[in-house]
Amino acid sequence: MTEYSNAPFDSLFFPLLEELESKHLRRSLRLLETPQGPSVSLAGKNLLNFSSNDYLGLATAPELLASFQDAAATYGVGSGASRLISGTLPPHAELETTLASFKKTEAALAFSCGYATALGTIPAIVQQNDVVILDKLSHACLVDGSRLSGASLRVFPHNDTEKLESHLRWAREKFPSARILVITESVFSMDGDLSPLKEIADIKDRYGAWLMVDEAHGIGVVGKEGRGLVDALDLGERVEIQMGTLGKALGSAGGYIAGSRTLIDWLINRCRSFIFSTSPPPASAAASTAALRLLQSPQGIARVRSLHENLAALSRLCPSRIPAPPPSAILPILLGKEETALAATAKLAEEGFFVPAVRFPTVPKNSARLRLTVTASHSHQHLADLAAALNRIL
Numbered sequence: 074m075t076e077y078s079n080a081p082f083d084s085l086f087f088p089l090l091e092e093l094e095s096k097h098l099r100r101s102l103r104l105l106e107t108p109q110g111p112s113v114s115l116a117g118k119n120l121l122n123f124s125s126n127d128y129l130g131l132a133t134a135p136e137l138l139a140s141f142q143d144a145a146a147t148y149g150v151g152s153g154a155s156r157l158i159s160g161t162l163p164p165h166a167e168l169e170t171t172l173a174s175f176k177k178t179e180a181a182l183a184f185s186c187g188y189a190t191a192l193g194t195i196p197a198i199v200q201q202n203d204v205v206i207l208d209k210l211s212h213a214c215l216v217d218g219s220r221l222s223g224a225s226l227r228v229f230p231h232n233d234t235e236k237l238e239s240h241l242r243w244a245r246e247k248f249p250s251a252r253i254l255v256i257t258e259s260v261f262s263m264d265g266d267l268s269p270l271k272e273i274a275d276i277k278d279r280y281g282a283w284l285m286v287d288e289a290h291g292i293g294v295v296g297k298e299g300r301g302l303v304d305a306l307d308l309g310e311r312v313e314i315q316m317g318t319l320g321k322a323l324g325s326a327g328g329y330i331a332g333s334r335t336l337i338d339w340l341i342n343r344c345r346s347f348i349f350s351t352s353p354p355p356a357s358a359a360a361s362t363a364a365l366r367l368l369q370s371p372q373g374i375a376r377v378r379s380l381h382e383n384l385a386a387l388s389r390l391c392p393s394r395i396p397a398p399p400p401s402a403i404l405p406i407l408l409g410k411e412e413t414a415l416a417a418t419a420k421l422a423e424e425g426f427f428v429p430a431v432r433f434p435t436v437p438k439n440s441a442r443l444r445l446t447v448t449a450s451h452s453h454q455h456l457a458d459l460a461a462a463l464n465r466i467l
């Protein structure tokens with residue numbers, strides 16, 4: 074024993090948890106006893122579910138389930154090693170070919186989750202002496218990946234392209250030989266709005282910078298076949314790094330990068346979260362491939378269409394709270410104080426609706442909100458019931 078030591082573990086962290094509780098910021102896990110779907114059982118209570126990112130209902134689609142089961146029967150449950158050792162199985166290769174074709178890029182690389190995708194990819198591309206310029210509302214994994222890279226970090230106010238341009242000007246003057254990477258999302262995860270991607274692409278081209286776009290909430294949602302905002306705006310040739318997750322609208326699990334063959338080959342050689350991690354279960358990869366095929370079929374197109382019909386219907390029912398038409402499947406209702414948002418969630422649960430409250434540090438302090446998500450699987454009655462409850466409670 075040395076003279077000095079850490080405080081006993083629990084005696085330090087227990088009071089910190091109590092402090093979070095007193096500020097209405099403590100979080101805890103609740104058990105969802107049913108699959109993803111429009112109605113769920115949460116901690117023993119049946120609720121209409123407006124919390125899921127399974128926007129197209131693919132998490133329980135028979136086509137995905139069959140592909141998952143076939144791949145598990147053929148290749149087993151786990152993949153046994155990292156991709157570079159012995160963990161590249163046919164479903165991984167097939168997923169990447171399908172992804173590249175869906176994203177209209179030369180190549181694609183699949184990861185175990187979106188978070189790990191960003192955490193490994195950004196530091197593989199920029200380092201110390203380089204510059205990352207990030208939208209203020211970027212997801213935690215984009216922020217963490219940028220920090221991990223050691224590059225100088227500049228943040229521009231949400232969707233503020235003037236400020237983005239002034240950061241670019243600063244970076245080019247101060248670090249003439251640096252690589253500059255601009256990072257944004259296509260659909261913002263807690264606000265549901267879109268980024269002005271065309272304008273951002275124009276600006277970054279003027280300064281010879283690269284652009285990385287996270288389509289976590291764009292894939293499966295934006296564009297007729299859900300190919301995302303980059304494709305909808307025909308910017309594929311100008312976005313060097315396209316990222317997304319396979320775990321939200323695609324109903325499965327994993328993350329991806331799509332881009333040039335050179336980008337993907339570089340990541341295979343330098344992306345630490347890819348190299349030093351066991352490859353995703355082959356069955357998950359097979360389910361993701363099935364999701365991408367389904368999106369390009371009449372059934373997939375119909376699912377994307379009914380998602381947007383549901384969104385438009387809800388905005389007609391709640392015109393003062395929801396924009397018409399909503400740009401994405403994420404509909405935030407800003408309430409401000411943490412306890413106000415928690416109380417609204419509790420009241421809605423009493424009435425049979427699951428609409429989660431989102432608080433600091435996911436969103437800034439005092440901008441707590443209800444984050445409600447609509448899916449293709451909701452019926453018009455579900456939406457009408459929700460609208461009536463929102464209008465009663467808020």
Ligand SMILES: *Cc1c(COP(=O)(O)O)cnc(C)c1O
Nearest residue numbers: 186187188212262289318320327
């Ligand atoms: C959910 C999310 C991620 C992480 O993806 P996972 O596959 O869930 O790890 C990345 N970016 C954004 C914007 C997200 O919303």
